[in-house]
Amino acid sequence: MVSRRHLWVALALTMGAAPAKAETIEVTIDKLVFSPAKIEAKVGDTIKWVNKDVFAHTATVDGGWEVMIPPKKAASLTVKKAVSVDYFCRFHPNMKGHLTVTSP
Amino acid sequence: MFIRSTAALAAVFLLSAAPLSQAADKPTDPQIAHIAYTAGVLDVEAAKQALKKSKNKEVVDFAKDMVRDHEAVNKQALDLVKKLKVTPEDNPTSKALTKAAAEERAKLAKFKGAAFDKAYVASEVAYHKQVNGALETLLIPSASNAELKSLLETGLKIFQGHEQHAEHVAGMLK
Ligand SMILES: [Cu+2]
Numbered sequence: 001m002v003s004r005r006h007l008w009v010a011l012a013l014t015m016g017a018a019p020a021k022a023e024t025i026e027v028t029i030d031k032l033v034f035s036p037a038k039i040e041a042k043v044g045d046t047i048k049w050v051n052k053d054v055f056a057h058t059a060t061v062d063g064g065w066e067v068m069i070p071p072k073k074a075a076s077l078t079v080k081k082a083v084s085v086d087y088f089c090r091f092h093p094n095m096k097g098h099l100t101v102t103s104p
Numbered sequence: 105m106f107i108r109s110t111a112a113l114a115a116v117f118l119l120s121a122a123p124l125s126q127a128a129d130k131p132t133d134p135q136i137a138h139i140a141y142t143a144g145v146l147d148v149e150a151a152k153q154a155l156k157k158s159k160n161k162e163v164v165d166f167a168k169d170m171v172r173d174h175e176a177v178n179k180q181a182l183d184l185v186k187k188l189k190v191t192p193e194d195n196p197t198s199k200a201l202t203k204a205a206a207e208e209r210a211k212l213a214k215f216k217g218a219a220f221d222k223a224y225v226a227s228e229v230a231y232h233k234q235v236n237g238a239l240e241t242l243l244i245p246s247a248s249n250a251e252l253k254s255l256l257e258t259g260l261k262i263f264q265g266h267e268q269h270a271e272h273v274a275g276m277l278k
Contacts, residue, residue, distance in 0.1 A: 032261040054176045055262065071176070091169050092265025093272060 024048050024076075027097065029057055029069065032089075034097040041079050042104045050074045058090045059097065066090065130246035131195065137252065138192035139201070139243060140259060141181050143235045144174040146205040147266075150231070153209055154224045163221045166273050170228075170266065177259055184255055197238075205231075218277070225274045232267035236260060 022044040028035050030052040041047060049059055051069045059077070060066040064085065069075040079101045089095035131139065151167040151174075158164050185192055208227055215223050239260045247253040 031258045032265065054180060055173055089265070091173070091269060092262065093268040094261065094265045 022046065022078075026050060027059075029053055029095075032057075032092055032095050034059075034095060037096065038098045038100070040100045040102070042102055043079060043082060044104060045101075046076050046078045047099065048074055048076045056091065057095065059087050060090045061085050061087045131197065131242065132193070133188075133247060133249050133252055134190050134193035135195040135197070136243050136247050136256070137181060137185050137190055138194055138198050139238070140256060141178055141192055142198040142201055143238075144178045144181070144259075146201060147228075147231065148174045150205065150209065150212075150224070150228065153212060154220075157212075157216070157220050158224070159217070160221045160277070162273050162276055163225065166225070166228075166269060169269065173262055173266070177255075177262055180255060180258075184251055188249060188251065190249075190252075222274075222277050225270055225277060228270040229267060229274060232263050232270060236263050236267060239263065 023042070024046045025039050025041050025048065027039060027047060027049045029049060032053065032055070034049075039047065047059075049057075049067065049069045051057055051071060051073055054071045056071055057069045058066055059069065059075075065077070067075050067077050079099075082101050082103045084100045085098070087097050087099060148171050151170040154163060154167040155171075158167065208231075212220060212223055212227065239256055244253060244256045244260065247256055
């Protein structure tokens with residue numbers, strides 16, 4: 001009885017905490033393709049680009065930020081405001097992605 | 105100048121098509137590997153000339169990207185031919201590409217400063233366009249080994265990316 005009650009309390013705490021928890025959204029780069037090409041995130045989430053290529057790539061927003069993603073490495077960006085932007089690789093502009101960030 | 109070099113390269117592929125079509129209608133895998141590898145080496149050589157001659161940051165950065173990417177593709181190509189036990193085979197297309205690139209370098213050597221930067225970047229746009237065409241219409245369809253075909257497809261995406269990158273740099277030099 002007692003343990004069951006504890007379980008409910010624990011569950012309630014976990015559920016209550018869940019919406020505030022920041023997530024990491026992974027984008028894989030393989031053979032010059034961002035996948036998934038379109039991602040959705042909430043303010044405070046982290047986007048992690050995992051580069052499987054032997055080439056360096058970037059995630060660049062024209063007139064905005066740029067993340068360098070070295071070959072066979074990963075790079076991250078924590079999104080701080082709600083926005084909807086196209087991004088591309090500056091070295092290979094034929095690589096394209098889209099990022100939508102919403103308020104939590 | 106632009107038109108002339110494009111015409112010269114078009115001639116390259118016409119010339120090379122004849123002896124190859126007599127042999128087997130299309131290049132063999134060892135020949136394809138050689139052509140793709142040569143195309144990369146030639147772009148690295150062009151970039152090294154630009155690194156010596158240019159003072160423009162955009163052009164220097166672009167040339168460094170070319171060296172880095174083409175050396176990376178060619179390292180993959182070497183690893184693959186070793187794994188497949190294929191010996192790249194010299195052929196008329198590789199020879200013609202090499203000859204045309206040497207002529208282009210000699211021509212670019214005469215330019216200085218901003219004139220060199222413009223001529224180099226224009227030449228890079230034209231060169232990547234030509235190689236893209238060859239990859240799409242001849243090399244990829246002719247490749248019989250699946251791994252070689254896949255590497256060529258990645259190479260095509262790299263070359264297409266460089267063509268767009270070169271066009272972007274050309275736009276900034278205007
Ligand atoms: Cu890239």
